[in-house]
Amino acid sequence: MLDRSVPHTFAGASRRRRLTQAAAIAVTALTAVGLAACSSSTGGSGVSTPAAGATAPGNPTSGTITWWASPITTSGTDPRTVLISAFEKAYPNIKVNLVSAPNDTDTNRATLTTQISGGGGPDVYMGDVIWPAQFGAHQLAVPLSKYLPKSYWDMFAQGLVQGATYKNQVYGAPFFEDQGFLYYRKDLLQKYNLPVPTTWEQLVTDAKKVQAAGAVKDGYVFQGANYEGATCNFMEFLADAGGTVLNSDQTKSTLDSAAADKALAFEQSLVTSGVSPQAESTYQETQSMNAFAAGDALFLRNWDYAYGQSQASGSKVVGKVGVAPMPTFSGQPTPGYSNIGGWNLYINPHSKNIAADVTFIKWMTGNDAQTTLATQFSEIPTNATVRSSADVKKANPVLAIVSETKLVPRPAQTPDYPQVSKAIYTAVNGVLAGSAQPKAAITKASADIDSALGGGL
Structure with missing residues (x-):
């Protein structure tokens, strides 16, 4: 991945190659589980998102969250545990239990579709940027724009929210991204x-x-x-x-x-x-x-x-x-x-505390978490303010120019x-x-x- 002189550079490469190969069999996997029913970095969603009008059910500052996330790196310090620790300090009454998802994107998706369509699965999960329409159409993800206002979506680099949208609802919160x-x-x-x-x-x-x-x-x-x-x-x-x-x-x-x-x-x-x-x-x-x-x-x-x-x-x-x-x-x-690659955060419709899940997602896409991902682990932040910050730009040559780029999603809506x-x-x-x-x-x-x-x- 980027020049950060640690071994997980190459894990990032493998993860992204698996990601780009994943789309070709997505519908097959979704059908097989027998479902009842995939920038100018100056901010802005790039789409017209509906105004949030609903209050998320549950307690926004208390409870337990099961987070399903594949490894962001395969060696060195685990970014997931670093972020969880910081989140729990900010919200001491919310406990996050990490479940390490499969590295292989196809296996990851198939496992999630089976679990969620059966009424189970994690509360929050990390998933491919090409999943929103596939998961939204089969009721495998909560429409996040139902609970998060347009002002929230406006903080992302242009193009990211468009790629996470299906039928004018945003299903995935951009977590970290990749691009050409x-x-x-x-x-x-x-x-x-x-x-x-x-x-x-x-x-x-x-x-x-x-x-x-x-x-x-x-x-x-x-x-x-x-x-x-x-x-x-x-x-x-x-x-x-x-x-x-x-x-x-x-x-x-x-x-x-x-x-x-x-x-x-x-x-x-x-x-x-x-x-x-x-x-x-x-x-x-x-x-x-x-x-x-x-x-x-x-x-x-x-x-x-x-x-x-x-x-x-x-x-x-x-x-x-x-x-x-x-x-x-x-x-x-x-x-x-x-072109946009990368990962979003999604909420399982069967979660018992969507309010806490929303709190978790807002924090993970906020300035603190996004800065940690960029400066400590050289992942490209989705938050436009963080992308253009001096600390991020000096981290390495790729992050130095990422705020100058323009993004286009694949037609995965x-x-x-x-x-x-x-x-x-x-x-x-x-x-x-x-x-x-x-x-x-x-x-x-x-x-x-x-x-x-x-x-x-």
Whole structure:
């Protein structure tokens, strides 16, 4: 993950790779358990959230909470116990019992759906940012915006609340997040007197110049394999081009557009021009990270852990790596968009003390807890004020720029998101592999999305 000189750097990387692979089988898992019924960091929810009008049942300052949370790290001090200890000092009459959830996101989700649909489960649970619609549609999570006012949601970096919303209700409180960053060889840009690119066009120009000089094999490596990561990358290009995937009520695809054609054609051109490798259609996070750490690439798109990996023992680019917000297309406001990963906090509808659960969530997303996550554990805070604080910015190079980035969620505001994502990453992968052309691939993906939204897939 980030350069914090502790072993759990690599646990963060594994956790995020499992996270991006999880979406593809989400609906299968939900169905199998037999249910009765997945920035401009200046604050703001990015969506119109309903005003909270209900009082949460229970006692907001007393009781016991069972918190289901997978390990945030796998070595060193456990952030979960640090946060629990601080919370219990702030609220001495609330006891928090930690249940360590499975590391594997699919197993985690399947276990929760089984427990909650059966009337049990934890009070509060940590879950993927792509779960809100899936869990909300099946009554596996409480609509938090029923109890928390718009002013609460306005404190988060833009894009985060939109991703946690289903049918105009917010189901997940953003806990900590991940996002795409542009990593670059600062030594080579300096050597060839090149700027850090703020546009995709400049990135291509820079890459071709350094490649032509024989300094690197690849100009830009990213994630184009046939899996969720390709959806994440495409969402950044699509948002930069001004496109969307779903209409406002998530009932119809809006993907078949000039913006989507532009986004996918540009991805294709990265490979056909030689800026990106021919094998890009097989690249997940590991392959792109390995190429960059081996000194074979000038630019890398990856998640926040990549800086730490680039500075780890065995890397050939130690001391040579810079990090910047993602680029955008020429003529668009900079920077470009970063796709959102990470974790939310959810409340089980069967909890006996939702008021205490809400207190816990508010504290975990407040300034103290978010500052601890950022400065002690280098997790990206969701709280916009904390993201822009001096203490957080000086923690490491990634956190230094996170408040300058713009966020775009995946189109996960529908319970059919796994099929939506599959349609996207199948299209992207086919084009990168040379078996399809952008416009035809987009048209087919859009039709597949409409079919999924209509219950046809």
